Amino acid sequence: xxxxxxxxxxxxxxxxxxxxxxxxxxxxxxxxxxxxxxxxxxxxxxxxxxxxxxxxxxxxxxxxxxxxxxxxxxxxxxxxxxxxxxxxxxxxxxxxxxxxxxxxxxxxxxxxxxx
Numbered sequence: 294x295x296x297x298x299x300x301x302x303x304x305x306x307x308x309x310x311x312x313x314x315x316x317x318x319x320x321x322x323x324x325x326x327x328x329x330x331x332x333x334x335x336x337x338x339x340x341x342x343x344x345x346x347x348x349x350x351x352x353x354x355x356x357x358x359x360x361x362x363x364x365x366x367x368x369x370x371x372x373x374x375x376x377x378x379x380x381x382x383x384x385x386x387x388x389x390x391x392x393x394x395x396x397x398x399x400x401x402x403x404x405x406x407x408x
Contacts, residue, residue, distance in 0.1 A: 309361075314355060315353055321375065324344075326341045347375065357379075
């Protein structure tokens, strides 16, 4: 009659933000923005925090929208891991050799004025 209780899986804190930097090896910097009312003036203020997150596969690039999950301390600043990439950023400086150039519109030649 011994009942097996399911193992406790604590809910980890999650945040969604934009990747600001992915220049380090296996580390990304994620900026999380939130809009909160000012305590005194009640005006909506945007607050931003930066979090260092572990990216094992180095799949996130700058500009991506990602979900980060809280974890044990991995280094002096890293306390988060990359959960998933929600939206990819457009690639800037893509290979434009595949795109055909558009024909230029005809313009009037500069010359003498007609009266």
